[in-house]
Amino acid sequence: DTGVSQNPRHKITKRGQNVTFRCDPISEHNRLYWYRQTLGQGPEFLTYFQNEAQLEKSRLLSDRFSAERPKGSFSTLEIQRTEQGDSAMYLCASSLDPQAGYTFGSGTRLTVV
Amino acid sequence: RKEVEQDPGPFNVPEGATVAFNCTYSNSASQSFFWYRQDCRKEPKLLMSVYSSGNEDGRFTAQLNRASQYISLLIRDSKLSDSATYLCVVSFYNQGGKLIFGQGTELSVKP
Numbered sequence: 001d002t003g004v005s006q007n008p009r010h011k012i013t014k015r016g017q018n019v020t021f022r023c024d025p026i027s028e029h030n031r032l033y034w035y036r037q038t039l040g041q042g043p044e045f046l047t048y049f050q051n052e053a054q055l056e057k058s059r060l061l062s063d064r065f066s067a068e069r070p071k072g073s074f075s076t077l078e079i080q081r082t083e084q085g086d087s088a089m090y091l092c093a094s095s096l097d098p099q100a101g102y103t104f105g106s107g108t109r110l111t112v113v
Numbered sequence: 114r115k116e117v118e119q120d121p122g123p124f125n126v127p128e129g130a131t132v133a134f135n136c137t138y139s140n141s142a143s144q145s146f147f148w149y150r151q152d153c154r155k156e157p158k159l160l161m162s163v164y165s166s167g168n169e170d171g172r173f174t175a176q177l178n179r180a181s182q183y184i185s186l187l188i189r190d191s192k193l194s195d196s197a198t199y200l201c202v203v204s205f206y207n208q209g210g211k212l213i214f215g216q217g218t219e220l221s222v223k224p
Contacts, residue, residue: 033211042117042200042214043157055209091156098210099145104156 004105006092012111013082020078021108025094032075033102034067035091036060043091049075082112114139116213119201123219130191134218136184136201143213145204146177148186150197151217157200160186191222 005024013019025032030051035043046065047057051072061067064082069075079086089109093102119136126132134148146163161168163175163184174187184201201215 031210035212035214040216042202042216043212045211045213048209048211050209056211093212095210098204099162101147101159101162102212104158106156109154 006105010109018080023075023092029094029096031095033093037089084112087112117215119215119218125221131189134186138203143203147202149200152197196222
């Protein structure tokens with residue numbers, strides 16, 4: 001297991017297009033988190049899953065955003081009708097025990113033009 | 114008011130200097146505390162957890178004051194390789210363990 005894997009690493013899309021990102025967590029980690037980070041800011045929580053259940057969604061996650069983790073393994077984050085303000089780094093993290101810390105993936109950098 | 118606030122940066126220090134980062138958090142229900150390090154255009158990586166009794170890892174010392182809702186990180190004998198952004202993080206176990214990050218403080222160590 002090589003850690004948390006995110007694909008693609010970079011995505012450039014035109015405004016109004018839909019994009020989907022994938023995250024493969026560490027295999028034994030039952031918790032999976034999505035964060036968004038813009039330049040000069042710390043990551044902001046978007047949503048998290050415990051196994052396949054989505055247990056919390058931030059109000060940052062507008063109805064254009066949807067996340068799934070269908071079999072409790074990998075997760076996808078979809079953004080519909082992208083806007084320039086969606087340009088950011090999207091980070092996925094997984095954890096077995098939150099008190100012990102998290103492992104982050106390398107992120108997907110989205111640029112909306 | 115942000116939930117986690119850090120010293121504004123950047124900090125520019127010479128090699129060998131001691132540098133301290135401060136952080137305050139607003140939610141007294143916060144349960145776990147961490148410092149993460151983030152290199153430019155990379156993902157955050159856990160530097161150390163922070164315990165109430167204080168803890169040390171080599172040149173790094175972290176302190177937590179729950180009464181003041183204050184967290185600190187001290188780096189002694191700073192190295193060029195310490196240059197990065199340092200993120201103060203709190204977590205709420207009863208909220209699924211989600212992490213709340215500060216905005217980060219950038220450190221630049223110069224020769």
